[in-house]
Amino acid sequence: MSVPKQDTPQGQGRKPKQFNILYIYLLIALGVVGILFFYQGGNPVETSWQEVQLQMLPQGYITKMVGVRNKGIVEIYLSQEGIRHFEKRLGGRKGYDAEHPPFYLTIGSFDAFEQQLRDAQKDLPKDKQIYPSYIERPDYLGGILTWVVPFALLIALYLFMMRRMGRGGGAGGGANIFNIGKSKAQLFSKEGYVQVDFSDVAGLEEAKVEVREIVDFLKNPKKYTELGGKIPKGALLVGPPGTGKTLLAKAVAGEANVPFFSLSGSDFVEMFVGVGASRVRDLFKTAKEKAPCIIFIDEIDAIGRSRSKNVGFSSSEERENTLNQLLTEMDGFSTNQGVIILAATNRADILDGALLRAGRFDRQIHVELPDYQERLEIFRVHLKPLKLHPEFDPTFLAKQTPGFSGADIANVCNEAALIAARKDKTEVEKQDFLDAIDRIVGGLERKSKILTPQEKEKVAYHEAGHATVSWLLEHASPLLKVSIIPRGRSLGAAWYVPEERQLTTVEQMFEEMCALMGGRAAEDVVFGEVSTGALNDLERVNKMAYGMVAYYGMAEGLENACYFDSTGQSEFNFAKPxxxxxxxxIDAAVAALRDRAYNKAKEILTAHRDGLDRLANRLLTDEVIFADDLEAIYGPRKGETREEMLQSSLKQEAKDEEQAKVEEEGKKAE
Structure with a gap:
């Protein structure tokens, strides 16, 4: 697993900006606001009765008054001389005439207004007195707005919700509820997107060999079709999480230079009936138009789970309809049409058998956890952006991270950089990576968890028991270090470097069980009592013992018995097989194995009680000890170490290469 290339030209990988119609709505709203609130030309200004009585009436500026009964106001019309006099009061605005009064007066009662007006004009000549008229002025605009605005708001809210529900992106993504059955696949094309090819994928060499045939078919289809050959329609990438299945699928699309439809199995699932099947149809219709292309369905087990025989108990009819449509589409288009389906899952055992038959997903490509050499390549990729010491050697990281996936390795590199930055360092050092591995494997160090001296002593002997038994047994995993510093939910931990075996024997599994029992056995030997600290150890021992008896046929009397169901159908059955x-x-055999491992661990610790005490005391003093400390107490470990095995393997490979060169030169000489 790796990451896409870092050096990307400026502007590449960005989607072109799309015009948004909301901008037009915003401009219209601003225009209306501007008209209503910023353009006030010709609108009357409110005045007071004192201003009318003391300034307008005595000077004869008022030409007429009109009372609008349904609004409770009196409009005051002025002569041109009065308008000029009150020009500053009107703010310099124009447009006042016989139809547009410059002032209005708000009143409470028209009868009281008439009385005040008579009193104010009693000293004026008859020809200069003003007699108001009254009218009813219907508010057509207000009535329209009262009815239109609520409906307009409801329509706008409906359109907004439909846009949000229909916005799924990808091929055929719609902008309303009627396009909900469209495919939600995201289309990646060669133009405008950051590309990933096989050079960006570290490790996974065997998986890359498998998919190169797909790439070759997409590049040169005639080479196969002219000879009558048929390329597999689908390939299923199977492997644990974080091993690079999705990245490998993107590398196939980038290498083949074809459109790449990417979506998850959950994208077919919706609350509406029939939507999943509709999206499957639309996906394959769009893919045929873009052929040659690749469809990648991540986490296909979301819709590809095995169909239940008991429909009424554990079946989802909508999910099964979606699966049925997918099966039909995969077997419905022509083989040489250039549409290839890649899918990824880490639960291949629960997939429906019809999905894996010939003509659909013809082959399974296993993407396993990386071995030592592949981890080294992945580390080199993720270490590129980090500022490291010039003499930093990544080989020790690859040796100390067995069982790590590509995602875990990326997490280790990032965590190490964060730890170095937290300590104000200018370079990431070896200790930062060790701290990062400890934090990822064991959890965050909990300095606030304070142990009593008695608890700390029990934890020290518990971890020393694990270390002692694993060191003295030849086939147990080699110890890396032991700590009694609380991390996560554990009070102490022992780090091992397990051998990367392809096959495991009875003796190897039994000695691993003995090492797990070493903690509880040490408590029993030293204190004569046991504690709850062995919960995780007992859980792992029981699983290993049950696997040896019920799966691998390694128990006496059940030598060739295997009750493992690789199809995953046993989860639908109530009865045991x-x-x-x-x-x-089986229960008796598991208990016998468990007891034998516990007694073996007690025998070892009793025979080496002095070393156990020395190791526990050193743990209480230093809190962390390493393999060198165990070697100083117990001597060299039995058996060939992992590093020695690796070195001998490299030497053998060098000898084989040298022998092959000699033979080739001999043939040329002949």
Whole structure:
């Protein structure tokens, strides 16, 4: 697993900006606001009765008054001389005439207004007195707005909600509820997107060999079709999480230079009936138009789960309809049409058998956890952006991270950089990576968890018991370090470097169980009592013992018995695949294995009680000890170490290469 290339030209990888119609709505709203609130020309200004009585009436500026009964106001019309006199009062605005009064007066009662007006004009000549008229002026605009605005708001809210519900992106993404059945696949094309090819994928060499045939078909389809060959329609990438399945699929699309439709299995699931099947149809219709292309369905187990025989109990009819449509579409288009389907899952055992048959997903490409050499390549990719010491060697990281996926390795590199920055360092050092691995594997160090001296002593002997038994047994995992510093939910931890075996024997599994029992056995030997600190150890021992008995046929009396179901169908069954008598025999065999491992661990610790005490005391003093400390107490470990095995393997490969060169030169000489 790796990351896309860092050096991307400026502007590349960005989607072109799309015009948004909301901008037009915003401009219209601003225009209306501007007309209503900023353009006030010709609108009357409110005045007071004192201003009318003392300034307008005595000077004869008022030409007429009109009372609008339904609004409770009196409009005051002035002569041109009066308008000029009150020009500053009107703010310099124009447009006042016989139809547009410059002032209005708000009144409470027209009868009281008439009385005040008579009193104010009693000393004026008859020809200069003003007699108001009254009218009813219907508010057509207000009535329209009262009815139109609520409906307009409801329509706008409806359109907004439909845009949000229909906005799914990808091929055929609509802007309303009627396009909800369109595919939500995101289309990646060569233009305008950052590309990933096989050079960006570290490790996964065997998986890359498998998919190169797909790339070659997409680039040169005639080479296969002219000979009558048929390329597999689908390939299923199977592997644990974080191993690079999605990245490998993108690399195939980038290498083949074809459109790449990417979506998740959950994108077909919707609350409406029939939407999943509709999206499957639309996806394949769009893909045929873009052919040659690749469809990538991530986490296909969301819709590809095995269909239940008991429909009424554990079946989802909508999910099964979606799966049925997918099966039909995969077997419905022509083989040489250039549409290839890639899918990824980490639960291939629960997929429906019809999905894996020939003609659909013809082959399975296993993307496993990286081995030592692949981890080294992945580390080199993720270490590029980090500021490292010039003499930093990444090989020790690859050795100390067995079982890590590509995502875990990326997390280690990022965490190490954060730890170095937290300590105000200018470079990321080896200790920062060790701290990052400890934090990821064991959890965050909990300095606030204070142990009593008695608890700390028990934890020290518990971890020393694990370390002692694993060191003295040849086939147990080699110890890396032991700590009694609380991390996460654990009070102490022991780090091992497990051998990367392809096959495991009975003796190897039994000695691993003994090492797990070493903690509880040490408590029993030293204190004569046990604690709850062995919960995780007992859980792992029981799982290993049950696997040895029920799956691998390694128990006496059940040598060739295997009750493992690789199809995943047993989860729908209530009954066990064996009788009650066999279940009792399995339980008895598991208990015997567990007891034998515990007694073996107690024998070892009793025989090496002095070393156990020395190791526990050193743990209480230093809190962290390493393999060198165990070697100083117990001597060199039995058996070939992992590093020695690696070195011998490299030497053998060098000898084989040298022998091959000699043979080739001999053939040329002949």
């Amino acid at each position: 064996y009788s009650e008598q066999t279940a009792q025999r």
